[in-house]
Amino acid sequence: MTRRFTTLSMTAAGLLACAIALPAAAQFAKPEDAIKYRKAAFTVMARHFGIVAGMANGKIPFDAKAAADNAEIATMVSKLPYAGFVEGSDKGDTKAEPKIWTEMDKFRAAASKMQDEMVKLNVAAKGGNIDTIKAAVGDTGKACKACHDNYRKE
Numbered sequence: 001m002t003r004r005f006t007t008l009s010m011t012a013a014g015l016l017a018c019a020i021a022l023p024a025a026a027q028f029a030k031p032e033d034a035i036k037y038r039k040a041a042f043t044v045m046a047r048h049f050g051i052v053a054g055m056a057n058g059k060i061p062f063d064a065k066a067a068a069d070n071a072e073i074a075t076m077v078s079k080l081p082y083a084g085f086v087e088g089s090d091k092g093d094t095k096a097e098p099k100i101w102t103e104m105d106k107f108r109a110a111a112s113k114m115q116d117e118m119v120k121l122n123v124a125a126k127g128g129n130i131d132t133i134k135a136a137v138g139d140t141g142k143a144c145k146a147c148h149d150n151y152r153k154e
């Protein structure tokens with residue numbers, strides 16, 4: 001095999017792998033799968049945010065390393081749920097308000113706000129100052145709540 005052919009076929013194989021992997025990550029076979037996915041992501045995010053929030057409000061003993069580790073995970077996972085709000089997933093086992101799909105830009109902006117606050121919480125948690133963490137937990141919680149008030153059914 002010539003070197004040129006090898007390079008070409010490796011490039012082709014790489015592109016093919018991406019073409020297969022990308023849609024697999026971005027799509028769901030059924031709306032119900034998307035609903036399950038986003039709920040799972042919210043559950044994991046809430047678990048790890050909740051540990052930091054628990055430390056901020058004194059329900060869990062403050063441990064700077066645990067706060068930083070959990071904030072890091074919550075921040076990472078905060079990127080995930082929104083891929084699950086696909087067309088057709090307004091119906092089913094979900095508390096999502098149907099208006100999400102008629103005002104998707106506003107919904108995305110609210111999601112983005114939460115993600116930004118989570119990034120700030122992550123920075124605060126790495127800093128290890130409990131008062132700064134408390135303030136950031138408050139701001140992040142407000143962003144969670146704003147979205148729940150507008151876009152989650154009781």
Ligand code: ASC
Pocket residue numbers: 046047049050053141142144145
């Ligand atoms: C949490 C959690 C949420 C938010 C929200 C803030 O710990 O699980 O969904 O905070 O309750 O108002």
